[in-house]
Amino acid sequence: MARFQGIDFYDLDALFSEEERMIRDTVRSWVEDRLMPIIGQAYHKHRFPTELIPELGELGVLGANLPEQYGCAELNNVAYGIIMQELERGDSGVRSFTSVQSALVMYPIYAFGSEEQRTGWLPKLASGEAIGCFGLTEPDFGSNPAGMITTAKQTSDGWLLNGAKMWITNGSMADVAITWAQTSEIGDVKGIRGFVVPTDTPGFSAKDQEGKLSLLASDTSELVLQDVELPDTAMLPGGSEGLKNPLMCLTQARYGIAWGAVGAAMACFDEALSYSKERLIFDTPIGGKQIQQVRLADMLTGITQGQLLCYRLGRMKDEGTMTPQQVSLAKRANCDMATNVAREARRLLGANGILVEYHSMRHMANLESVYTYEGTHDVHSLILGQALTGISAF
Amino acid sequence: MKVVVCIKRVPDTETHIRISETGTDIDTRGVKYIISPYDEFAIEAGLRVKENMEGGEVSLLTVGASEAQETLRNGLAMGADKATLLRADSYMDGLGTAKALAVELKNSNAQLILFGVKAAGSDQQQVGPMVATLLDLPCVTGVSSFKFGDTVVICRREIEGRVEVVEADLPAVLTITKGEYEPRYASLKGIMAAKRKPLEEREASFNQSGIRIEKLSQPPTRGAGRILEDGPDAVPELVRLLREEANAL
Ligand SMILES: Cc1cc2nc3c(=O)[nH]c(=O)nc-3n(C[C@H](O)[C@H](O)[C@H](O)COP(=O)(O)OP(=O)(O)OC[C@H]3O[C@@H](n4cnc5c(N)ncnc54)[C@H](O)[C@@H]3O)c2cc1C
Numbered sequence: 001m002a003r004f005q006g007i008d009f010y011d012l013d014a015l016f017s018e019e020e021r022m023i024r025d026t027v028r029s030w031v032e033d034r035l036m037p038i039i040g041q042a043y044h045k046h047r048f049p050t051e052l053i054p055e056l057g058e059l060g061v062l063g064a065n066l067p068e069q070y071g072c073a074e075l076n077n078v079a080y081g082i083i084m085q086e087l088e089r090g091d092s093g094v095r096s097f098t099s100v101q102s103a104l105v106m107y108p109i110y111a112f113g114s115e116e117q118r119t120g121w122l123p124k125l126a127s128g129e130a131i132g133c134f135g136l137t138e139p140d141f142g143s144n145p146a147g148m149i150t151t152a153k154q155t156s157d158g159w160l161l162n163g164a165k166m167w168i169t170n171g172s173m174a175d176v177a178i179t180w181a182q183t184s185e186i187g188d189v190k191g192i193r194g195f196v197v198p199t200d201t202p203g204f205s206a207k208d209q210e211g212k213l214s215l216l217a218s219d220t221s222e223l224v225l226q227d228v229e230l231p232d233t234a235m236l237p238g239g240s241e242g243l244k245n246p247l248m249c250l251t252q253a254r255y256g257i258a259w260g261a262v263g264a265a266m267a268c269f270d271e272a273l274s275y276s277k278e279r280l281i282f283d284t285p286i287g288g289k290q291i292q293q294v295r296l297a298d299m300l301t302g303i304t305q306g307q308l309l310c311y312r313l314g315r316m317k318d319e320g321t322m323t324p325q326q327v328s329l330a331k332r333a334n335c336d337m338a339t340n341v342a343r344e345a346r347r348l349l350g351a352n353g354i355l356v357e358y359h360s361m362r363h364m365a366n367l368e369s370v371y372t373y374e375g376t377h378d379v380h381s382l383i384l385g386q387a388l389t390g391i392s393a394f
Numbered sequence: 395m396k397v398v399v400c401i402k403r404v405p406d407t408e409t410h411i412r413i414s415e416t417g418t419d420i421d422t423r424g425v426k427y428i429i430s431p432y433d434e435f436a437i438e439a440g441l442r443v444k445e446n447m448e449g450g451e452v453s454l455l456t457v458g459a460s461e462a463q464e465t466l467r468n469g470l471a472m473g474a475d476k477a478t479l480l481r482a483d484s485y486m487d488g489l490g491t492a493k494a495l496a497v498e499l500k501n502s503n504a505q506l507i508l509f510g511v512k513a514a515g516s517d518q519q520q521v522g523p524m525v526a527t528l529l530d531l532p533c534v535t536g537v538s539s540f541k542f543g544d545t546v547v548i549c550r551r552e553i554e555g556r557v558e559v560v561e562a563d564l565p566a567v568l569t570i571t572k573g574e575y576e577p578r579y580a581s582l583k584g585i586m587a588a589k590r591k592p593l594e595e596r597e598a599s600f601n602q603s604g605i606r607i608e609k610l611s612q613p614p615t616r617g618a619g620r621i622l623e624d625g626p627d628a629v630p631e632l633v634r635l636l637r638e639e640a641n642a643l
Pocket residue numbers: 100134135136137140141142143144166167168169170215220369372373374375376377378379382393394
């Protein structure tokens with residue numbers, strides 16, 4: 001297939017700055033040259049392509065919107081979003097890796113960490129020399145993390161952590177786990193604190209989640225913390241607002257996911273469009289049939305709407321006016337759009353659409369995770385519903 | 395060592411080219427522009443000289459319209475130190491471009507002047523050798539890799555059926571082709587840093603062309619491919635067609 005040229009029906013390019021376009025082109029080329037040739041096999045073999053991590057670091061996509069003094073590229077948030085879009089055009093697993101590293105590991109260390117934690121971890125995380133994961137979800141607490149039962153008890157010289165975390169992206173390969181634990185009574189939202197846990201600390205273990213049918217080119221793991229002893233300095237000192245702190249991280253990550261989902265949808269649309277022009281059935285290309293044209297028109301409409309949402313959201317984030325509810329709307333709308341686009345693209349491709357050589361079904365399966373994590377579609381409905389009516393329906 | 399890399403802004407090689415209404419130019423609407431891919435090899439080669447010698451300077455030079463500033467910034471993002479745009483608003487042929495470049499290069503003190511072996515899109519392969527001639531410098535074309543001796547540059551050329559090693563006195567002009575110098579990605583930090591690097595735009599001191607394009611037209615469209623039967627049974631027919639129709643055997 002020809003190199004991916006992007007989908008830009010409403011000339012958003014005219015709104016991006018030259019640097020934003022250059023960043024897009026660079027990441028797009030990298031995805032085309034380095035990721036696309038191997039992603040099918042990696043997915044098939046249930047393997048995250050770890051060999052690409054140093055390259056991601058060298059490109060500068062890890063923690064790309066954090067300051068240069070910590071080894072990051074200090075890009076604006078639109079550029080950060082564009083990176084997520086381009087990575088997820090390749091695969092949601094690779095975007096998830098980058099999102100977790102950037103928004104859920106580097107961001108909390110930057111925003112809530114001590115200077116020692118920042119200088120100790122951020123440069124290594126930016127270069128990809130160290131990998132991080134974020135442990136919030138537990139086996140019995142998904143959409144309701146406030147109820148978490150992983151505990152952190154103060155000891156004479158530090159903390160003792162006990163509990164388990166589930167569905168943790170990068171969990172098995174991580175060098176450091178940002179772990180959220182209850183320091184007070186179970187259910188006390190103010191008592192939740194973040195800890196920087198080196199994964200070689202005795203009592204910490206991680207195990208691959210087996211049996212996934214989605215996000216196969218990604219490490220999803222269960223973490224067990226059994227009498228994990230940590231020094232005082234392991235707590236994120238700036239994270240004193242309880243559950244609000246991990247939720248602030250989620251806002252960062254959800255922002256990136258809103259862009260990423262558009263990238264996955266673009267990949268599927270691009271594949272479907274070119275296939276529709278080539279595949280001859282009843283002597284004409286299937287793209288010449290009205291049903292397929294409706295399909296393509298619907299896909300393009302969804303993608304264009306998603307792009308405009310992201311663009312505006314990004315500019316608001318850069319201006320400092322973006323609200324978490326606006327992020328919820330974009331995450332919800334774009335993941336929904338992308339799952340639909342991927343499914344319709346897969347259908348347009350007929351039997352070929354179920355093969356790993358084509359990309360739509362991989363995206364379709366991946367996007368079910370993306371739809372679910374970082375607040376399910378339903379949870380974002382409830383966030384918006386509460387914002388609209390003032391009534392919590394959780 | 396001071397290295398100057400001359401680059402050209404060209405339509406993306408993936409662009410579907412349409413002819414403009416005048417019939418002598420391409421329709422530039424919606425066309426994305428890039429550094430000519432061969433020039434990217436030259437930039438990469440220049441950057442490696444600087445890195446291997448742990449010092450020196452790589453500057454970029456182009457002749458073109460103001461939009462070529464963007465192309466230069468792409469090269470700065472890869473790691474070049476500074477850039478100059480010689481503005482010429484009307485079409486220039488190879489000689490015109492070479493003259494404009496030569497005026498600039500004459501007093502540049504460059505030890506090494508690098509070009510891509512040709513510009514994607516126009517394929518004339520003129521400018522590098524013409525610049526060398528105008529400056530009275532040795533020129534080696536189609537270089538796939540090079541290294542330095544004391545006062546010379548030793549170039550490898552992969553030519554029909556053999557590899558040629560050529561030595562040229564410095565300063566020299568080389569045109570670079572695909573080989574050793576797979577271009578690096580501009581890092582995101584590099585892209586941000588490019589904004590702060592010096593980029594100068596000046597009127598080209600020469601802007602005339604001895605050649606005019608008379609007419610552009612689309613090449614004939616390629617016919618559809620043909621699929622013979624599946625499996626080993628198709629082989630005899632395939633061999634026959636390759637021999638008789640395609641004259642490939
Ligand atoms: C591949 C993958 C990677 C992940 N990575 C991470 C990670 O790195 N770190 C991390 O901490 N977590 C991670 N997660 C966990 C993810 O965030 C949770 O799965 C998600 O929050 C949903 O929780 P749950 O699975 O327990 O579902 P539940 O909360 O049990 O939800 C089940 C269903 O109930 C619905 N529901 C929930 N609450 C309500 C309500 N009040 N009203 C109506 N419907 C409701 C949901 O929408 C859903 O349909 C990951 C998950 C996946 C699949």
